[in-house]
Amino acid sequence: MAPSAMLPTTKIEKNSKSRTVSPNPAPQDKREKILSALQKAGLLGDPTPEMRQVAESYDARHPPAARKRLLAELRRLRLKPSLSETILQNRE
16 A cells, blocks of 8 residues: 555645645654665664764864854855766766
């Protein structure tokens, strides 16, 4: 059975027309489903002890405000050319 077939539906009436709408899963539910699917496919795993140690070391050296500022800066960066453009170029 398709996952969408298992979701409850809500009947909406508007302008004397009736339609059935499936509710959207909560963002956290979507995230958990995606993470679960990636783990089952072997594409996502838990961090290794070494990865955890590096992260803890980084966190100890940088205060939360500095980490937040750096993360915001990294999110503003744009690849030139974009990743999708690079992939298309490599396919040629």
